[in-house]
Amino acid sequence: MLRTGNDYRQGLRDGREIWMDGERVKDVTTHKAFKPVVDVRARMYDMAHEARHADTMSYLDGNVRNSILLKRPVEQKDWWDKWHAVDAVMKDIGGVVTRVGDETVGEMWSLYDGRDVLNEIDPRFADNINNHIQAVLEKDIFHVSANTDPKGDRSKRPQDQDPDMMVHVVKETDKGIIIRGAKYETASAYADQAFLKPTVGAWTDEKLSDYAVGCIVKMGAPGVKHICRSGFVGRGTPEDYPLAHKFDEVDTLMVLDNVLIPWEDVFFHRYTKAAQYIRSSLHRYSAFPYVLRLLYVADMMIGAALWNCKQIGLDKMQAVRDKLADLVCYREGINAHLSASIALAEKSPGGLLMPNQSLLYAGRIHACANLPQVMHIARELCGGQICVTPNAAAFTSEGTKKWLEKFYSLNDNWQAEDRRKLLAFARDLLNSDYAGHRLTFVQFAQAPHFNHLNALYNSFDFSGPLDFVKRAANLSDRIDGKAK
Numbered sequence: 001m002l003r004t005g006n007d008y009r010q011g012l013r014d015g016r017e018i019w020m021d022g023e024r025v026k027d028v029t030t031h032k033a034f035k036p037v038v039d040v041r042a043r044m045y046d047m048a049h050e051a052r053h054a055d056t057m058s059y060l061d062g063n064v065r066n067s068i069l070l071k072r073p074v075e076q077k078d079w080w081d082k083w084h085a086v087d088a089v090m091k092d093i094g095g096v097v098t099r100v101g102d103e104t105v106g107e108m109w110s111l112y113d114g115r116d117v118l119n120e121i122d123p124r125f126a127d128n129i130n131n132h133i134q135a136v137l138e139k140d141i142f143h144v145s146a147n148t149d150p151k152g153d154r155s156k157r158p159q160d161q162d163p164d165m166m167v168h169v170v171k172e173t174d175k176g177i178i179i180r181g182a183k184y185e186t187a188s189a190y191a192d193q194a195f196l197k198p199t200v201g202a203w204t205d206e207k208l209s210d211y212a213v214g215c216i217v218k219m220g221a222p223g224v225k226h227i228c229r230s231g232f233v234g235r236g237t238p239e240d241y242p243l244a245h246k247f248d249e250v251d252t253l254m255v256l257d258n259v260l261i262p263w264e265d266v267f268f269h270r271y272t273k274a275a276q277y278i279r280s281s282l283h284r285y286s287a288f289p290y291v292l293r294l295l296y297v298a299d300m301m302i303g304a305a306l307w308n309c310k311q312i313g314l315d316k317m318q319a320v321r322d323k324l325a326d327l328v329c330y331r332e333g334i335n336a337h338l339s340a341s342i343a344l345a346e347k348s349p350g351g352l353l354m355p356n357q358s359l360l361y362a363g364r365i366h367a368c369a370n371l372p373q374v375m376h377i378a379r380e381l382c383g384g385q386i387c388v389t390p391n392a393a394a395f396t397s398e399g400t401k402k403w404l405e406k407f408y409s410l411n412d413n414w415q416a417e418d419r420r421k422l423l424a425f426a427r428d429l430l431n432s433d434y435a436g437h438r439l440t441f442v443q444f445a446q447a448p449h450f451n452h453l454n455a456l457y458n459s460f461d462f463s464g465p466l467d468f469v470k471r472a473a474n475l476s477d478r479i480d481g482k483a484k
């Protein structure tokens with residue numbers, strides 16, 4: 001089923017408890033800080049109903065149309081279709097949003113792959129995974145990800161400090177489990193539900209732990225409190241900060257104060273082996289849409305830098321072209337990793353089609369770890385004027401207008417207003433408070449760098465290089481115990 005934007009907005013009016021800057025948010029769909037991003041998400045829902053986007057955003061499942069972004073991938077076409085749908089969204093909204101559902105739903109497919117493993121450990125929850133994956137499709141649910149606990153003092157065991165530093169089960173009842181703790185979570189305040197699972201296990205040889213819990217949390221459930229960071233909307237004007245005003249994906253400390261999770265929403269409970277399984281496979285699908293967003297960030301950097309160089313007549317200089325080529329190399333590196341990960345996709349243990357894991361995780365490291373450097377190349381190409389240019393009001397004020405028109409009009413094609421707009425866009429992309437936030441988001445929101453490296457280490461097949469060197473250096477069979 002496909003929801004409309006208004007169905008989505010209506011679903012958010014469930015009495016949920018949201019706080020920002022010390023004040024309770026009455027209606028997240030109209031609040032200044034949230035409205036722009038809620039509107040972007042609503043626009044995604046509406047696009048699927050429009051004739052020109054319907055075939056890109058949805059597919060026919062029997063007699064029902066469902067979202068392509070939420071479809072379980074079983075063949076290469078499914079991944080290209082998802083790419084095309086993301087492409088349509090980014091072009092329609094004119095910017096980049098990441099945590100809008102398609103990037104997080106893949107975590108559930110990872111769990112689906114592991115259902116046999118989980119069943120062996122504790123068969124009580126076997127059907128819950130299938131049911132939830134189906135429900136996400138049938139109800140067109142906006143799904144986010146709850147991984148990261150505040151964690152507290154890492155040198156202590158959870159039980160030796162405030163136990164709520166990590167989410168844990170405090171009680172079992174007839175209706176379900178009661179959980180306490182907190183998670184950091186982008187978009188939770190305006191999403192429908194989250195897939196909650198533990199941060200990398202704090203346990204060592206424990207078989208059972210109250211901290212090993214995986215479940216669905218409804219964002220409006222009693223006891224769920226969303227304490228949000230300040231929004232970027234309204235800190236300056238939309239003319240001066242065009243990206244921050246449209247695409248601020250608000251992050252939240254989501255507090256869980258004795259929240260009841262009904263049994264049908266529990267995926268695993270108490271078994272550390274189950275928790276470890278999901279941690280090891282968590283991003284096998286969701287790394288793809290995460291990295292794909294950075295292709296569009298790269299396009300924004302290339303576009304802003306090249307327009308600026310064209311405006312000021314530097315685009316013919318070889319040194320400038322070299323820097324543009326560096327940006328293109330970053331962009332095409334992402335493109336190549338993603339395309340190849342589809343071309344060489346792998347069957348998953350559950351029968352789905354995973355992007356080639358080694359290529360995908362290498363692409364995530366390329367895209368995330370190099371972003372600070374390529375942002376600086378784009379900044380160099382845009383020049384210092386992105387941080388010294390007066391704001392839009394100065395371009396219309398009687399006292400300053402004529403001077404700014406004089407110094408910001410470059411030729412017949414490039415008048416002051418277009419130059420101001422481009423510099424404001426580049427500032428918000430590369431230099432503003434919002435730009436810094438987005439850079440941090442890329443480095444952490446899915447997982448931190450060490451975790452990206454670990455995923456690649458675990459998915460790369462080292463036997464190739466080992467065999468190659470064994471033969472090339474003519475090493476004996478004794479080194480790998482194959483000598484008779």
Ligand SMILES: Cc1cc2nc3c(=O)[nH]c(=O)nc-3n(C[C@H](O)[C@H](O)[C@H](O)COP(=O)(O)OP(=O)(O)OC[C@H]3O[C@@H](n4cnc5c(N)ncnc54)[C@H](O)[C@@H]3O)c2cc1C
Nearest residue numbers: 145146147148184185186251440441444445446447448450
């Ligand atoms: C903008 C933003 C959005 C986010 N959105 C979400 C979200 O939607 N859902 C969610 O669950 N989480 C989200 N996060 C949280 C994110 O997943 C965490 O920031 C990340 O997992 C790191 O955890 P931490 O910040 O608690 O770092 P800490 O655990 O405090 O660690 C600090 C640093 O120490 C180092 N370190 C720690 N442990 C190790 C180790 N074992 N090996 C090597 N180095 C180590 C790393 O450099 C790490 O960055 C978001 C974070 C940001 C910044």
